[in-house]
Amino acid sequence: MKKHILDLILTRVACLHERYVLLQATDPAAPLPEMMPGQFAQIRVDGNKDTFLRRPISIHNVDRRSNEVWFLVQIVGEGTRALSRLQAGDKFNVILPLGNGFTLPASSDEKVLLVGGGVGVAPLLYMGARMRELGVEPTFLLGARSQSDLLQQKAFRALGRVFFTTEDGTAGERGFVTQHSLLQNERFSRICVCGPKPMMIAVARYAKSVSTPCEVSLENMMACGLGACLCCVEDTVEGNVCVCTEGPVFNINQLKWQI
Amino acid sequence: MADLRVDIAGLHLKNPVLTASGTFGYGLEFQDFVNLEDIGGIIVKGTTLAPRQGNAYPRMAETASGMLNCVGLQNKGVDYFCSHIYPQIKDIQTNILVNVSGNSPEDYVECAARINELEHIPAIELNISCPNVKHGGMAFGTTTQGAASVVRAVRQAYHKTLIVKLSPNVTSISDIALAVQDAGADAVSLINTLMGMAIDAEKRRRILSIGTGGLSGPAIKPVALRMVYEVAHAVQIPVIGLGGISSAKDAVEFLLAGASAIEIGTANFLDPAITVKVAQGINEYLDRCGFQSVKDIVGIVE
Numbered sequence: 001m002k003k004h005i006l007d008l009i010l011t012r013v014a015c016l017h018e019r020y021v022l023l024q025a026t027d028p029a030a031p032l033p034e035m036m037p038g039q040f041a042q043i044r045v046d047g048n049k050d051t052f053l054r055r056p057i058s059i060h061n062v063d064r065r066s067n068e069v070w071f072l073v074q075i076v077g078e079g080t081r082a083l084s085r086l087q088a089g090d091k092f093n094v095i096l097p098l099g100n101g102f103t104l105p106a107s108s109d110e111k112v113l114l115v116g117g118g119v120g121v122a123p124l125l126y127m128g129a130r131m132r133e134l135g136v137e138p139t140f141l142l143g144a145r146s147q148s149d150l151l152q153q154k155a156f157r158a159l160g161r162v163f164f165t166t167e168d169g170t171a172g173e174r175g176f177v178t179q180h181s182l183l184q185n186e187r188f189s190r191i192c193v194c195g196p197k198p199m200m201i202a203v204a205r206y207a208k209s210v211s212t213p214c215e216v217s218l219e220n221m222m223a224c225g226l227g228a229c230l231c232c233v234e235d236t237v238e239g240n241v242c243v244c245t246e247g248p249v250f251n252i253n254q255l256k257w258q259i
Numbered sequence: 260m261a262d263l264r265v266d267i268a269g270l271h272l273k274n275p276v277l278t279a280s281g282t283f284g285y286g287l288e289f290q291d292f293v294n295l296e297d298i299g300g301i302i303v304k305g306t307t308l309a310p311r312q313g314n315a316y317p318r319m320a321e322t323a324s325g326m327l328n329c330v331g332l333q334n335k336g337v338d339y340f341c342s343h344i345y346p347q348i349k350d351i352q353t354n355i356l357v358n359v360s361g362n363s364p365e366d367y368v369e370c371a372a373r374i375n376e377l378e379h380i381p382a383i384e385l386n387i388s389c390p391n392v393k394h395g396g397m398a399f400g401t402t403t404q405g406a407a408s409v410v411r412a413v414r415q416a417y418h419k420t421l422i423v424k425l426s427p428n429v430t431s432i433s434d435i436a437l438a439v440q441d442a443g444a445d446a447v448s449l450i451n452t453l454m455g456m457a458i459d460a461e462k463r464r465r466i467l468s469i470g471t472g473g474l475s476g477p478a479i480k481p482v483a484l485r486m487v488y489e490v491a492h493a494v495q496i497p498v499i500g501l502g503g504i505s506s507a508k509d510a511v512e513f514l515l516a517g518a519s520a521i522e523i524g525t526a527n528f529l530d531p532a533i534t535v536k537v538a539q540g541i542n543e544y545l546d547r548c549g550f551q552s553v554k555d556i557v558g559i560v561e
Binding site: 002049050052226227235239 | 281282288315316319
């Protein structure tokens with residue numbers, strides 16, 4: 001897929017939570033390029049002396065009617081904090097789409113579980129939307145520390161079945177996603193996961209134990225995002241490979257995780 | 260339109276802009292953003308005789324106005340380059356140069372000899388300055404004897420334009436430059452990255468997997484500019500300048516300091532189309548200031 005450098009205009013900036021912001025942006029000049037669920041953008045952070053590199057942010061949703069791309073940003077450092085201070089009408093520079101993306105269902109018979117934790121839910125919304133276009137209803141299993149950390153609940157519910165876990169029990173079942181009763185009661189043809197690494201390892205271990213194909217989305221630290229700098233490598237069965245070009249989505253069989 | 264052509268010891272460039280090794284892949288990674296043929300030359304990533312996995316992750320730390328890396332020359336080896344990469348890039352209508360590195364003088368010689376056979380590679384850049392490998396790399400580039408011995412050996416095996424990339428992590432870079440000139444180098448390029456370190460205060464440990472890394476980006480530009488100026492005044496062979504160049508203005512400063520051409524490195528990560536913009540910007544500078552040719556400004560600053 002051809003990669004583009006674009007100056008986008010923010011149409012809406014919504015603070016979802018003290019640590020999360022939703023950026024909705026459009027290209028006033030042209031229809032946005034084709035993007036796959038699981039792919040990401042490299043967003044330039046302007047006017048911040050403490051940051052230097054772009055920030056890799058996954059594509060949260062693409063709305064073709066309004067020609068918008070959405071980014072769900074967790075404020076973790078100076079770069080993401082600067083992004084959270086942007087306002088509607090501001091211009092910001094992105095390179096997209098980057099990386100490979102999740103495997104879309106090949107037929108409507110597939111039953112796909114999308115598991116997300118924290119800001120890792122971001123790419124799953126777009127994945128769910130694309131699955132619906134293909135006539136497959138997604139099942140979401142979303143985990144967070146507490147009810148207030150469960151993001152975009154309404155948007156997920158509009159696409160398919162949604163199950164929650166929270167560590168404090170304020171929403172859904174108490175505990176981690178891998179402890180949810182859904183995993184005891186149902187089987188899936190594939191599982192796609194994005195979230196903190198310990199969570200992804202736990203889900204990968206579950207998927208392996210029930211012989212279900214499983215894809216995980218890695219977020220290794222990146223510099224270029226284009227496969228040039230070789231900084232974001234993951235140790236795989238084929239040696240060190242760039243997460244930005246060979247990933248960010250990997251089948252768990254490609255990784256050397258102890259599962 | 261000013262004349263942007265430059266000549267580096269028999270290497271003809273349509274403009275003075277090259278890409279720094281390790282920041283532009285094999286060029287193919289950037290063809291969605293720029294017409295590769297509008298770049299003066301592409302120096303592809305560091306190539307060694309045997310395949311190398313490089314260092315463990317994490318390999319990168321962001322700094323104020325720059326970044327540290329300790330990639331450690333990850334590449335699939337010269338045989339893979341010759342059989343798989345070269346056929347894909349050999350017909351790009353610009354100069355394709357290979358950055359050659361090694362663990363021993365024999366490795367450098369063998370690798371350079373293989374590249375010498377490739378018709379469409381008019382030059383190599385000999386990397387005696389990588390700070391991220393245990394054996395070889397910068398070890399050869401930090402003494403005049405070490406640098407001269409590798410260059411002398413490679414000179415016997417390599418018959419096209421031989422550029423030697425110098426380390427700034429030395430007491431006198433001019434002495435090293437003179438030594439490689441005497442050993443048969445056709446040109447020198449400088450600077451490679453400056454050795455640095457990053458520490459995570461919360462986790463109370465060093466961030467990079469091998470503890471240290473090479474600093475690049477705008478943070479090192481003044482250091483690079485000073486070294487290019489010094490070396491250009493010390494040697495007779497052409498100097499290629501690099502180190503934090505992020506704009507046409509930066510590039511012009513290096514040319515004024517004495518560089519005959521420049522390389523763009525880390526800036527490619529922020530703007531993948533920067534190379535062509537810099538070439539255009541140099542042309543605009545020359546036109547605006549009334550210079551006919553880029554050669555007219557090389558080293559004119561006292």
